Amino acid sequence: MSNPNDEDAKAARARSGRNILLALSLLAFVVIVFVITVVKISGNVVTH
Amino acid sequence: MSPGQVFVPATANSVGATVEAARWQDYLSLLKPRVMSLVIFTAFTGMVCAGGNMHPLLAAVAILCIAVGAGGSAALNMAYDGDIDALMRRTRRRAVPSGRVQPADALALGVALSLFSVGIMGLAINVLAAGLLAFTILFYAVVYTLWLKRRTPQNIVIGGLAGALPPVVGWAAASGHAPLNAWLLVAIIFMWTPPHFWALSLYTKGDYAEAGVPMMPVVKGVASTRRQILAYSLLLAVVGVAPAFTGLGGPIYLAVSSLFGLGFAALAVRLCFSRAGEPAPPLPAGRKEGLYDVRLAARPARDLFAFSLLYLFVLFATLLVERIPIVQGLVARA
Numbered sequence: 001m002s003n004p005n006d007e008d009a010k011a012a013r014a015r016s017g018r019n020i021l022l023a024l025s026l027l028a029f030v031v032i033v034f035v036i037t038v039v040k041i042s043g044n045v046v047t048h
Numbered sequence: 049m050s051p052g053q054v055f056v057p058a059t060a061n062s063v064g065a066t067v068e069a070a071r072w073q074d075y076l077s078l079l080k081p082r083v084m085s086l087v088i089f090t091a092f093t094g095m096v097c098a099g100g101n102m103h104p105l106l107a108a109v110a111i112l113c114i115a116v117g118a119g120g121s122a123a124l125n126m127a128y129d130g131d132i133d134a135l136m137r138r139t140r141r142r143a144v145p146s147g148r149v150q151p152a153d154a155l156a157l158g159v160a161l162s163l164f165s166v167g168i169m170g171l172a173i174n175v176l177a178a179g180l181l182a183f184t185i186l187f188y189a190v191v192y193t194l195w196l197k198r199r200t201p202q203n204i205v206i207g208g209l210a211g212a213l214p215p216v217v218g219w220a221a222a223s224g225h226a227p228l229n230a231w232l233l234v235a236i237i238f239m240w241t242p243p244h245f246w247a248l249s250l251y252t253k254g255d256y257a258e259a260g261v262p263m264m265p266v267v268k269g270v271a272s273t274r275r276q277i278l279a280y281s282l283l284l285a286v287v288g289v290a291p292a293f294t295g296l297g298g299p300i301y302l303a304v305s306s307l308f309g310l311g312f313a314a315l316a317v318r319l320c321f322s323r324a325g326e327p328a329p330p331l332p333a334g335r336k337e338g339l340y341d342v343r344l345a346a347r348p349a350r351d352l353f354a355f356s357l358l359y360l361f362v363l364f365a366t367l368l369v370e371r372i373p374i375v376q377g378l379v380a381r382a
Contacts, residue, residue, distance in 0.1 A: 007068075014069045021072040029164070032109060036172040039105050 070153075074143040078126050078154050079119030079161075086360075087118040087214045093364040094218030094233055096371055097296060102222050106172060110221035113169040114214055117181045120161030121210070124189040127154035129197070135259040138252060158189070169221070177221040184213040198260070201267040208241030209234075229296040232287075236363065239284040243277045243316060244356040250274070250325035250349040270325030277352070281316030285309030288363060297367060298379055304366045308359050315352045324349040 091114045095107060102110075126133070126144050134145035143149040162185045170178030192207030200206075215233035220226045249256060249263045250270060256263040265273045288309045292302035323345040369375055 011069045014071045017072040018070065018075070021075065032112070032168065035105055036109060036168070039103050040172070043103070 068148065070143065070148045074148045075157060077143050078123040078149065078157060080122035080126075081119075083122060083211075084115050084118045087211075088115050089361070090233070090237060090364055091115075091214035091218035091221075093367055094215030094230060095222040096368055097215075097229065097233070098219040098222035098225075100223045107222070110169065110173050110177065110218070113165040113173070114181060114217055114221075116161050117165035117169075117185050118214070120158045120165060121185040121188040123154050123158030123161065124185075125158075125193045127151045127158055128189075128193050130154075132198075132259040132261060136255040136261075138255055162189075173221045174224050176224060176226065177217055180213065180217045180220055180226065184210050184217060187213075199262065201262050201264045203262065204245045205242050208238055208245075211241060212237035229291065229294055232291050232294060232296060233364075235287050235290075236284070237360065239280055239287050240356060240360055242280040243284065243312075243352065244360075246273050246277050247319065247349045247353040247356065250319075251346040253325060265325050274320045274322070274324065278316045278320040281312050281352075285313045288312075288359075291367070298370045299382075300370055300375070300379065301363075301366045305363055308362055312352075312355060312359050315348070315355050319348040319352050322348040 088111060092111060095102070095110065126142060128151075129139075130142075130144035130151050133139035133142050139145065144151055144154050162182075166178050166182045166185070169181050188207070188210035192203065192210055196203040196207050212234045215237070216226050216230040219230035219233075246264050249265050250273060253263060253265040253270070257266045264276065268276075286309075289302065289305045291297035292299075292305060297305065324347070326345060370379070
């Protein structure tokens with residue numbers, strides 16, 4: 001039978017990993033929107 | 049039950065068992081990264097063949113949207129298919145059937161990624177590409193997963209359209225149009241899908257039968273499947289050469305697609321006249337058959353399956369190579 005403390009530590013590590021992935025995904029989303037905005041605005045400036 | 053564990057509903061391999069909490073890798077696995085790599089490659093080929101002067105960063109965003117859309121539709125598929133995945137040896141270790149990820153969580157992830165990919169594609173690239181991407185995701189999640197997969201042996205033939213569409217999405221993203229040549233790339237993958245999956249199913253049909261998935265060898269028998277593989281392979285060999293006559297492929301493509309088409313057809317003929325998929329003699333006492341063990345009689349099926357992967361990669365890679373300026377210069381000089 002596995003030690004409940006080990007299980008808790010494992011669960012905490014898994015949760016921490018999921019949270020980091022979520023944070024990185026949100027950061028990537030912000031970067032993507034920023035990059036798209038810069039590229040689109042630059043294109044319009046060149047056109048005008 | 050400790051806080052780090054979740055309750056798993058009864059499935060074929062786990063009856064009310066407890067399992068560990070999901071790791072981030074489990075959520076990534078829902079996106080079927082290996083399938084995603086093929087989608088990225090074919091979509092990229094479509095973008096390059098379309099030509100045009102797309103901003104490299106926007107091209108990267110378009111590829112990301114296509115990849116994330118493919119991942120989202122894969123998560124939707126896994127959310128719904130958890131019950132049959134639990135019955136097949138090949139899929140029972142996946143995150144949903146093993147209980148590490150709940151189906152509702154996989155569904156939420158699939159919906160979120162699908163909305164993200166289509167939304168960004170529409171806002172940043174163009175409406176046609178976004179519409180085609182939305183259609184691809186819906187076709188895979190609704191038409192294939194919810195409707196065809198459990199009902200008809202034509203499931204992977206019709207459902208294969210979803211896997212075939214990425215080149216036209218890439219083409220539309222790069223040019224804003226979806227001309228005949230883009231649909232020719234779709235046709236190649238569409239014709240390629242049945243022989244590819246049926247060859248695999250000839251030596252894993254026991255799994256499908258157990259899960260009640262009406263794959264062709266389970267419903268119509270192995271002899272009929274081998275004949276149909278041959279028919280689709282011959283059609284594929286012809287469709288595969290067609291881009292050389294529409295201006296999409298050049299002389300290198302003509303040579304490569306002809307050679308590999310002949311190879312594909314030859315392996316399909318060999319498979320058609322083999323005993324692949326038929327019951328094999330029992331194994332010696334005490335030896336258990338592994339999931340991907342291929343008995344001697346099934347070798348032609350395994351060979352065609354392996355060659356089909358190479359075939360698709362080589363044809364699309366040749367189209368890319370022909371667009372490298374140095375190669376174009378050498379061809380023009382010859």
